[in-house]
Amino acid sequence: MNAIKETNFSFPGQTAFYRGKVRDVYSFADKIVMVASDRISAFDVVLPEPIPYKGQVLNQIASIFLKATSDIVPNWVKSVPDPSVTIGIKCTTFPVEMVIRGYLAGHAWREYKAGKRTLCGVALPEGLKENDPLPSPIITPTTKASEGHDEDISREEILKQGLVSEEDYIVLEKYTRALFQRGTEIAKTRDLILVDTKYEFGHTDGKIYLIDEVHTPDSSRYFYAKGYEERQKKGEVQKQLSKEFVRQWLIENGFQGKEGQKIPQMTPEIVNNISERYIELFEKVTGENFKKPSSTEDIQERIKKNILNAINANN
Structure with a gap:
C-alpha cells in the first residue's frame, strides 16, 4: 500500500542524517527536515511492519496543533511542504x-495497580480506579x-x-x-x-x-x-x-518489549486495522476529512520533490 518504511535521500547542503524510531531527520546548517515515516513503535521497539498513512496522519495533526498553540509557546516549524514532512528550526x-496526565490511564495506571502511590515524585491518592480523573493534572x-x-x-x-x-x-x-x-x-x-x-x-x-x-x-x-x-x-x-490499542494487542500476544519476548506477527488485517484507527483519530480530532494519496502515486518521489522545492525556495 505504498507505506513509507524508510527514506534514504541526499540533498544539496545536507550536513547530517539521523533515523529515529519513526522519523527520518535530514540536517542542514540552519534547519532540519523531518520526514514522518509509517514506522510504528510501541514499548520503545520499532515494529516490523509500517502502517500506511500513519506518518501523514501524525504530521498533519501536529501541524494543526502547533498552529493552534503558537500563541502559548514559539515552535520549531518553518513550513510543511508535504503531508509527511515538516521543515523547522534546528534546536538542541x-x-x-x-x-x-489528567487521568489515571496507561503507564500511570499500570504503576498504580502494581501498588505504587508516587509517580515521578508526585503523590497519588488512594482509592482511584483505572481511567479516573486525577485531582488535578500532574507532570x-x-x-x-x-x-x-x-x-x-x-x-x-x-x-x-x-x-x-x-x-x-x-x-x-x-x-x-x-x-x-x-x-x-x-x-x-x-x-x-x-x-x-x-x-x-x-x-x-x-x-x-x-x-x-x-x-x-x-x-x-x-x-x-x-x-x-x-x-x-x-x-x-x-x-x-x-496508540494504546496497539500496546494492548501486543500485551495480549505476550509482548511488552522485554528481553526474550517475540513481536507477534503483524498480518495484513492487523496492519490495515491499525491504519484505519489512525485515520479515524485524525478525522475525529481535527474535524477534517483525511485525504489519502492516489494509489498510483510514488510517495517517496513526491516527498523528495517537495523537500527539494522547499529548500531551493529558501536559498
Whole structure:
C-alpha cells in the first residue's frame, strides 16, 4: 500500500542524517527536515511492519496543533511542504520529555495497580480506579533515551542531575500546563477528553521552542467524552483514541518489549486495522476529512520533490 518504511535521500547542503524510531531527520546548517515515516513503535521497539498513512496522519495533526498553540509557546516549524514532512528550526533538545496526565490511564495506571502511590515524585491518592480523573493534572517527566526505554524521572532528580537548569525547568512546566489546558479545550469541542500527552522542547540562541509533534495519537491519549461517566460507573473499558490499542494487542500476544519476548506477527488485517484507527483519530480530532494519496502515486518521489522545492525556495 505504498507505506513509507524508510527514506534514504541526499540533498544539496545536507550536513547530517539521523533515523529515529519513526522519523527520518535530514540536517542542514540552519534547519532540519523531518520526514514522518509509517514506522510504528510501541514499548520503545520499532515494529516490523509500517502502517500506511500513519506518518501523514501524525504530521498533519501536529501541524494543526502547533498552529493552534503558537500563541502559548514559539515552535520549531518553518513550513510543511508535504503531508509527511515538516521543515523547522534546528534546536538542541532538552533530554527530558514533559509528560502530563489528567487521568489515571496507561503507564500511570499500570504503576498504580502494581501498588505504587508516587509517580515521578508526585503523590497519588488512594482509592482511584483505572481511567479516573486525577485531582488535578500532574507532570510525570521521562528521560529521553536515544536507544532503549525512556525512564520515569522526578523534577528533583532532573535538577539534581543537571539535565535541565531550574530556570529552564520552571518555564517548561509552565508551557506544559498551558499547552495541556489548550489541548483539553480543543478536545472538548470535538467531544473528546485529552487524557494525557507529552511535549518535547528544544532551545537555540537562548530561546525555548516547542518541537516535534503535539496532541497526536502517538504522543497523546483521548477518551470519547460521550458515555465516559457511565462507563466509569460500570467499570467498563473506556472508548479511546490513542496508540494504546496497539500496546494492548501486543500485551495480549505476550509482548511488552522485554528481553526474550517475540513481536507477534503483524498480518495484513492487523496492519490495515491499525491504519484505519489512525485515520479515524485524525478525522475525529481535527474535524477534517483525511485525504489519502492516489494509489498510483510514488510517495517517496513526491516527498523528495517537495523537500527539494522547499529548500531551493529558501536559498
